[in-house]
Amino acid sequence: MNSTKHISSLQNTLIKNVLVLKDKSRERKKTGNFILEGIREFELALKGFYTIETVFYAEGLFPESKIEELTATLAYQPVLISVSKEVYQKIAYRETTEGILAIAKAKTHILSELKFKNKNPLVLVAEAPEKPGNIGALLRTADAANLDAVIIANPKTDLYNPNIIRSSVGCVFTNPIATGNTTEIIAFLKENNINIFCAALTASKVYTNTSFKTPSAIVVGTEATGLSEEWLENATQNIIIPMEGEIDSMNVSVSAAILIFEAKRQRSL
Incomplete structure (x- = not known):
């Protein structure tokens, strides 16, 4: 398991990147990345063989041990980043949230x-x-x-x-x-x-x-x-x-x- 980083500032570059990916189709197409949120979506993305690059989880809302359990069978390990509740509320797009959000690689759908x-x-x-x-x-x-x-x-x-x-x-x-x-x-x-x-x-x-x-x-x-x-x-x-x-x-x-x-x-x- 990768060592966990922590972000508590809304001005952090990674957080700004998440916001752009969430809001801008042009950025998603340019980078080939997208945002997913929630445990069900996370599990289905893994079932669909999507590559998860970065996982953000909110302090006090989602335990790191659960992420370890979800990613235990992967041949790679995504970067784990814990964030403050304030930061998570900013990057989440749901009104009710489970405390987990990830950056994943899109498929081509050719x-x-x-x-x-x-x-x-x-x-x-x-x-x-x-x-x-x-x-x-x-x-x-x-x-x-x-x-x-x-x-x-x-x-x-x-x-x-x-x-x-x-x-x-x-x-x-x-x-x-x-x-x-x-x-x-x-x-x-x-x-x-x-x-x-x-x-x-x-x-x-x-x-x-x-x-x-x-x-x-x-x-x-x-x-x-x-x-x-x-x-x-x-x-x-x-x-x-x-x-x-x-x-x-x-x-x-x-x-x-x-x-x-x-x-x-x-x-x-």
Whole structure:
């Protein structure tokens, strides 16, 4: 175990770096680092084979012995830094906190490196999602359904935004995730003989009358604009969830969950 340092000043350079990483996507992309907070997220990051570089823990809130227990099986040892409660409250992004925060290395999420664990994959594709809460909810649904992958097309928000990590409750670390533009993702799906089912309002078939038993990608767009024409033109089948009220759309994460679990239901028969 590395010897523990202690920081009690808000002006410390390391603390300033943490604040920049927390708030600035540009800094996360430049350094390849991001911030995670909380014991559950810490454990899931380790389970997802993320490299933890530095661990900050608050005096009186999180025992050093617990960190030793969490990192005992690692082939490396992260730098440990204890911080005062005042410093921790400054760097934490949750209102209620457990007293542990870490700097970790991001993964690349290159589409060409995505491998499926099953020969009959079920994949979720989300085009241009912007709201961290929606992205987090999509990742939680993917985790609950044990999907083979989540692919983000034309991402508008970086995956290591603290609000995505928080809203996904750490599922961002354990889901197989890739990113790319729409054109290359469509080509990737076709190369892997994966059927493309696009959630759309026009030229669509009711989702319960559609078979998802073969390799399938369920593709969802934003609530405001839906999917781009390129997706609709390349779809194996456009699918729709019938609406019986006054509106014609639902929250994207809700729609995705309905479609994904219908696919899971069919595959269990």
